[in-house]
Amino acid sequence: MAIEIKAPAFPESVADGEVAAWHKQEGESVSRDELIVEIETDKVVMEVVAPEDGVITRIHALEGDTIESEQLLATLEQGAAASAPAADSAAGESTPAPATADEDLAALLGPAARQLVEEHQLDISQIKGSGKNGRITKEDILKFMKAGGGSEAAAPAAARPAAAPAPAPEAADTPVPSGERVEKRVPMTRMRAKIAERLLNATQQTAMLTTFNEVNMAPMMALRSKYKEQFEKAHNGTRLGFMGMFVKAACEALKRFPEVNASIDGNDVVYHGYQDIGVAVSTENGLVVPVLRDADFMSIADIEAAIRDLGLRARDNKLTIEDMTGGTFTVTNGGVFGSLMSTPILNPPQTGILGMHKIQERPMAVNGEVVILPMMYLALSYDHRLIDGKTAVQFLVAVKDLIEDPARILLQL
Structure with a gap:
């Protein structure tokens, strides 16, 4: 059938x-x-x-x-099964010879990968397949070639053409080439091209502006240090990070400033009575933003566990379109890569995005004295068509106050 x-x-x-x-x-x-x-x-x-x-x-x-x-x-x-053609003894045909190792490896190649191998005369025995059951994908071939594998370096000796005799030098002062200027042109993946299109549209079709502030992370770090082991034991191995606290702080601030949680639809403003928080995740294929539904009703442990699950699924290309759809506000953390300060780009139709950054000790003036404190720059990019500067600044200050005094998050103060 x-x-x-x-x-x-x-x-x-x-x-x-x-x-x-x-x-x-x-x-x-x-x-x-x-x-x-x-x-x-x-x-x-x-x-x-x-x-x-x-x-x-x-x-x-x-x-x-x-x-x-x-x-x-x-x-x-x-219900059918693949089978090798049977030997026809009546016709005097001999039993087919068993497949060679090279033929077994060739069976692991997809059409695109096979074409690259043939074009560049690659030795597939040197290429490690990342696909199911060891299948060699096009990406495996490209990585192998980028790492230095090529037709001359990777082809079996029997397949290489015999070297021609070296010509005699024309003159003693003939310059020796210092190396090749290698270029490689590859098409953008569909996902990368769409990400590029969206980022460009966000900068061209919104009145994007960014306001900055800084937050003292010492109270949050002390809280995490004190309770991280108990937290992990109580919540089945879920680790206590900073993202859970920042997401909860953002949810509380969004309730106070609903414009930052709204979106623009034509000439209408859509105010969302819920907080669906997108969390930016970096993958090999580009930046993706899976969504935490009703994050305001989630505990910090639930948020931390959900973010870890989404990150693992993003890495393994297991996210669904439903995971990526919607979202009323986004939180992104460039600090994990060492970014000290940046201007995050909006994720339309959302009108706000909060950027976290690297924690770095800096000398700060506290009550007339210089104190070394672990500080983080925060950035809020917002659509100025809907959000006024005053509202944006007050929103960011609210997040700052909640983070610097974590008890406010629990008490909703």
Whole structure:
């Protein structure tokens, strides 16, 4: 029985997708729920699995093809099994020779990866596959070549052309080349291109402005140091970080200044009576912003656990489009990479984004004396079309006050 394997149904916010990588080829057997192909959209990478046991009889969309929602990707023959052609003894044919090691490795290549190997005469035995069951992906090939693997360096000796005799030098003062000026041109992934488009639109279509402040992190650090071990034991290994406190502080400040939690829809202002906080996460494919739903009702432990889960799923390309949809406000932490100060870019249609930064000891004047304190710069970028400077500054000061006196978060003061 032939079964059609189709692309997932994309939500309205996703126009189309691109076939990122086939993990099975025509003629290969698959098991139910086994990964067949990955579809990259402008938000997430979606996995398509086999609906039943069988054999892939035909692939209708190749790697790199643009596809639409529920488009036909492949045909699966249910219950069939791939088998090698049997020897025809009547015709005097000999038993087929067992596959060589090179042939076994070649079977691990997808179409795009195989094309790169053939073009650059690469020795695939030197390339480690990161795909399922050791499959070698296009990205594995590119990483190998970037690390120095190439047609001459990586090809087997038997496959290399014989070296031509070196020509005699024309003159003793002939200059020796100092090295090649290497360039490599690769197309943007769909996700990276969409991220670039959104960032550009955010700067061009909003009246974005940023206000800064600084916060004394000593009270928060003392609280964390005192309770981190008890917190981890009480909450099944969830670690006490700073993000949970900042998200709770942001939720409390958003209740006091609803304009910062609002969005602009044409000529209308939409005020959200809830706090869905987007948390910016950096991945190999680019920056993604999964959302914590109803963060104002979550405990600090719930927020910390959810952020860790979203981070791991983002790293493994397991986020769904639902995880990335919505959000009324965003928190981003450039401090984990060492950023001392930055201007975060809005995530439209949101009108505010809070930027955290590196904690650094600095001399501060306290009651007429110079004291060394662990300080962090905070940045609030906001859409000036809706939020006035006074409101933005007061919002950021509210976050600062809550962080410098964490008891206020619990007491909602």
